[in-house]
Amino acid sequence: MTRPLLFTPAALTLISVCLSAQAPQPDPALKDAAKQGKDLWANQGDRDGATIKFEQVLAALEPKSLTLDPEWSLLLCETYNWLAILEDRNPAKKADAAKRMEALVNFNPDFELDKNITSGKLLSLYDGLRSAKLAKVSFTYLPEGGVLKVDEKPGPALPSRHLPFGVHKLIYTKPGFSPQEVDFELAPKDSRNVDFKLDRNASTITFFTYPSGTEVSLDGKSLGKTPVQTASAEVPVELKAIAEKAGLKVEDLSGAFVLSDLKVGKHLLELKSSCFRPKRVELGETFTTPYADHILEAIKLDPSRGTLTVSSPWPGGELFLSGQSYGALPVNGVSVCAGTYDLVVKYPAGGFSQRLDVPENKTVSLATKPKPRLTFIGFDGTDDFPGKSRLITHLKGLGDRLKEVAFIRPKEGEPSLEAMARIKTAKDTELVLSLNTIKDKPGSAVDLVVGTLGGEVEHFAVKPLDEDPLLDLVARLNMQPQIWEPSIGLLVADLPGEAGPMVINAGDSEKAGIQILKPITQADGKPVSTASALRKILLESKGDTLSVAQAGLATSLPLGREPLEIPLYAANLCYPFVLAELRLRTIAAKGDESAFLKLNQAIALMHFRRYDKALELLREAKVLGSGRSPQVLGLGQGTVDYYTGICLSKLGSVYIPEAIQAFGKAQGFPNSTLFGPDGPLVAPLAKQAAEDLKN
């Protein structure tokens, strides 16, 4: 529990001054220089040496005179004083002593010269300069420790001030008290006494937090952040006690934060800081009845951190959390503040982005892979159309709806043509989104175009006034092509009256003990009654094997994955995205996996009738059949050769002989299929295709 501590008002003032937040201050070495100057003169009588030292200090402080804190201001005043004394004793510089006195009066007329070292002549000069344009005003304060505002400029409540002749408005304030205002006019040779006596109207509470920079709210109203502690030569004993009681070092504490104007009643203090658990402090009525000044024990927030591990099988990734780089992947077990981050991994090609929550005391592990980057190049806006602003609003929010691409917004003010040229040069995106209006058609439709940098484009006719004009675009950009499925190498079917899916073909699994024409009754220890149920278990399985049972006899079958073909014109796919996605996946793929990815890339290119490009990929795709029995049906080299024949046949009659040759090769792979492992055999189709070409 946070209890009030009782300190004297003087101690409170000291702590407050000591720990107040200030602007950046000069190099502390200047204080040593000033001390060396004093020593040179006092101990060695070296006036020139001393002068040089003080001139160094002056040169450093004078330009910053308006922002110096009281300690440095005092040093500047002393430096003027010392230089005036030294120069007054040097005939060559005697005239400069008066300038120092004048500068001092201008900087701080309330500074009193050191009478022990300053000559009577200089003292008279200083007093004369002051009284020529200033009059002295003396103050008493009740209570002390407040702030005196002189003509709107706040400052410490000093016992006296020298003020210019003329009208002045003075206000003395102190938290917990009603301010008092005094107006008067000063004439030459005037002197005046002013007594301030404030009436208490509220309580104050002063506290320190760990860490500094903690957000403070009182009764739901934000009051700002606790200040950073200022380094000070002398730490008040009271502050040490506060730190010790909280088990902290003094330097861990924030600067003092004062809750002023606390009226009668209970109050709720809330403190928040990133990386720390929030804290609530209930302030009872005793703090405000009667009104008084209080200092709380230090409020220490407990750290709230989590651990993050990010890896990627793709090379070259660099991790960024909310814009800050955490270096190259893998990043293992890095301690981060608990909270939500915009996690970005930048790859040489593609990117990954995700809003990530790191819970306190938890480890979050994430495997990332590059996603295609989709850059929206904006809309020049020269053409107007109904619903334009609505559509633009939808487009601005597009990134939040896309799960499979990293969305890059347009650069502010960059025309779309320039953006396109920049992207083509930099090649730092895989996909481009652009927008065209359709001028000569009724219906106010707009054409959204998604394209690769290679020119494979797809158009989306969008009606800006639809409830969700981007629905189709979003759905298709979020649809990953399915190119693998788990397999245990069995063909099963549901037959009436059977206890489970009947094995129709077992391939190599017969050797493992699977019996043809017997139903499978269990898979992965769970009962299965239909082929769909078995498929569901397959899709959910993660190991290397799957146990299936026939008539109570369990057999462990290797769980592999079989490649699938993507459809050529599926209405639910966005083919530029499919192409970009497959290209990225191919970067990290090897062997047969790479070959099947290239096969599917080729099919995606066939969608755009880019048979020449497709052909290049098909020629690179070499299926070795590693890890698969030659008896098992599925996509294979025969499939690649069949599509090679298809592409060649589309390139014109000049390539017909090569196409026939490719179809001939395809016939040499009796277990290659189309679509996937449950598709038709390629060989008879290739034979038919070759015959068609020959005829």
Next chain:
Amino acid sequence: MTGLLPIPRRHAIALALVSLPACVLLAQDADISEKLYQSGERAFHAHSYPEAFETWNQLLQAAPRSSFAAQALIRMARYHIEVEKKPDSALPFLERLKTEHIKSPIAAEAMLLRGEILAQRAKKPTDMKEAIAEFNRVVDLYTDNPAVAGAHYQLGLAFQGQSNWGRALQSFLEAYRLDPLSTFAPKALLQAAEVLDIRGDLQGCLRLLERLRERSPNTPEAKDAAWRIAVRVKWRMQKTPLKSEGLWPAGKAAKWVNTPTLLTPGPDGDLYIYEDGLDRASVLHKNQSAPVGGLVKGAKAMMVAPNGLPWFLTKQGLVKEDGVPAALAGNAPTGGVLDHWGTVWVGDKKIPALTLIDLDGQSKALPSPTTNALAPLPNGGVAQASDANRDVKFLDANGQPQVWIPYGKGLSGVFRYVLALGSDALGHVAAIVDGGEFEGVVLWGPDGSVLRQATWRQLGISGKFVAIAFDRSGGLILADRSNDLLLRLN
């Protein structure tokens, strides 16, 4: 995407540079044509067809080249096909669309429809030429139009009708490959599976049927695939012997039929039963029997027309819905099959030929031994039993023998007579055989191999069995005319 959007998905857009007045004029025309189109559409939905046609005709006059004119033409064509059920009347609209809007994506739909109408009009395989050309045009001209999958599917059907199985398979698979989620995809996959079976690839057929079941589970084709898998696996892969399940359907008492002599499965799997004692046919749907068609005396063969009504062969001739016999070449018909083209194949036990009678009543003779029983095959041909030749032949759609099975081959003994043949849509053929060492039931696969055989003694049944048919659960139904009952073998 709605049909009203003026640009098709994935279609490249070429924006012509036009002067401002021309652009404004174009916009005004477009405005009028859209209003006229929508006005016609409103009337159409209110079933005020004359008003709709009048409005659309105005549109065709006012803006004949607009995209809405193309929309109107296709709507008018569809009206004739779907509402009036007169597809021929749609042809002028489709041809105009094809001529005047060849660059419009709607022309692809028009050409597909036109091809379908031409295909439906075909009476023989060679008549399909024009339809095939139209489907090929859709494929060649509108590569990425959704109609292309439909065109491939229709090409598959056309090639199937021509018994060009290789091209049919290619076309069906292409229709599926384009977009497995399209409405054509399950239909195409089902047909591709059947073609694979016809070509002898049972495993390939089963793979595709199971793929269909898994990936399009809520389609009618998936239901169709289920029984097709089950029956194929049961007859061709499992070895369980035939046994009698007794009276059929379950719950029906004996003599619920009166002298059943003919059994024929209908297109939806219902069983048509001709009762000689009643001189009429009935259809058994979910175990409920209902009379169908008119009275026909002494029917020797029964077929089911596409409209669900039975046709008969009697000594007097071919009897269709009108009940008037059309004379045949002979007077001893023993079997009749109605094929895909509407041609009736007639077998006669005294005439050494099969008579083929087309839709127009023209007949031609196909040289053949005399026929004792006839059953349809899924390849468009027939299974023919000839006691004179003592063989069963599986003929293709051109009447050419593909499979030849001497009586008794593969059986424990020979037989002399085939009393009845039955077949299913999967190419299985069953026979009631008599005389000699083997009297009972034989079941052959599409390749002529014996899949099941059982004598009456083995089955433990007796009677005068004169008709046999398959059901879709992998059973055989026998008609016993002397005991007035049906039995099921499983």
